Amino acid sequence: MSFTLLSSPLQGFTDFRFRNAADEFFGGINAWYAPYIRLQGRQEIKNSYQRDLLPENNHVPHLIPQVMTNSAEEFLFVAGYVQGLGYTELNLNLGCPYPMVTKRGLGSGLLKNKERINDLLTRVSSESDISISLKMRLGYEDSHEILDLLPILEKHIIKNIVLHPRLGKQLYKGKADLEMFKKCIENTSHNICYNGDIDSAAKFRELKDRFPTIQSWALGRGLIANPFLAQMIQSDNDQLPNDWIDQFSRFHDTLFRGYDEALSGPKHILIKMQSFWEYFSLLFSNPHKTYKRIKKAKNVKVYHEAVRINLEGEGDEIQ
Template identity: 60%
Template sequence: MSHTLLSSPLQGFTDFKFRNAFNHFFGGIDTFYAPYIRLNGKMVIKNSYKRDIALENNTELEVIPQIITNDVDEFLFVSKYIRELGYKELNWNLGCPYPMVTKRGMGSGLIHDSKKIDSILHRVHNESDVLVSMKMRMGYENPEEILDTLPILDKYPLKNIAIHARIGKQLYKGGTDLGAFQKCLDNTKHKMYYNGDITSVAAFKELQERFPSIDHWMIGRGLIADPFLPSMIKNNTTEYPKNKIDIFSEFHDRIFKEYDAALSGPTPIRMKMLGFWEYFSQSFENPQKTYKKIKKAKSVKNYTIAVREILKEAKR
């Protein structure tokens, strides 16, 4: 079976600068989901969101905008905006696990409220021609929550449901619940995408064997930790390119340069790259030592020196 690989949206990481650089240097991703648009009750779309999904910033990619909300008027407002840009699909985030979101009844904190989900989808499908897809967890408190919501979702012509096989309160800790994911497959008519812990070619193959009906696979943190992973999955190989470090170095330098130009001052760019290295370091021989070296660099100059040392050592 052929398979489609999708980039899961990660707030603060997978914006258009990252997406374009990733696609140029690594490839392997068929569709990128943009990090969510959040309005917070004001019918105004921030400039950062506008830039992220602007067509001129996504000329070589297939990108799907995403919204996080529990308010139908916000949903309709964003639907209208993205439709005017030319996008046909809007993904609804019912997966975000972070307490600052879930405590406000959004993200995975909304999954248990099937009545509200029903009322929002009812109006959206009656008042907009946008194609809706879902990005979900299996619940916030327990994986049974989604089973009460799936019959509601079956009422609507959703494009697909992508499920991260954890519950919200886990954040990213503990293992995925593959048994609970299977229950989701057994209890919906919709096309399902799998998301969660695709961190190696071997892990992907195990999941393929477990869920032979799935042909769309969403990669999140694993894509940042090992940018070569999607293309390796596509090419059915566990062999890295011989010039792996050179490719990564060029990729790193490009995103560093672009974020440095967009951010004001040395501290924001250093913190931005520190966030990336929390994942990048996992592809190096000693992740803790690698990340510690980056963390200790308290200036841009020292950061640059640390990166060069890490890459030089990796080439030995």
């Protein structure tokens, strides 16, 4: 059975520079969701969001913007903006678990408010012709929230629902609730995409065997930790390519150059790259040591030296 691989967005990581570099070097992702846009009360799109979506900055085959809001007005405003750039779909974030967001009735904090979701979808679909898709968790407090919401979603035209089967209050702890995921797919006629904890081709196969009707799969943290992952899943290969260190090194340098041009001052680029290594280090045989070496770097020169030692050390391990 053929399948579609999507990139599940990570704010602060999967911006256009990462997307372009990952697509150029590794490929394998059929469509990318952009990290959310949030208006925070103002009817204007921040420059950083604009830059991330401008078609001239994006070279991936298919990009889908996302918005985090509980207001039909805001959704419509962002829909108008992204349509002006040529996008035909807008994804609504009903998944973000962080209390700063959920306390304001946004992200997974909106899931318990099914009437508000219903009103938002009703108004948005009557006033805009943009395709709407959803990104959701099972609920914030408990999974009755999604079970109560699914019948309401049946009344709406929704392109697809990317479902991460955890509760908001779990953040990223505990296991994804695969039993509840199954219950959800049995209780909806919408097209459901699975998202959560796919970090290897083997894990993907296991999930695909368990949910044979699911056709699209979204990779989040796993794709940053291992940018080869989509390619490996597409070719059903459990091994990294023989020259992965070389490929990874070129990918890393492209990312570095991109952020170096964009960010002001060495401190910012250092912080940015160090945050990537929290994930990248998982690709290495000793993640803890690999990450610690990078974290210890106090300037860009030492950082480059740490990257070199990490890559060479890994080369030695392989031989």
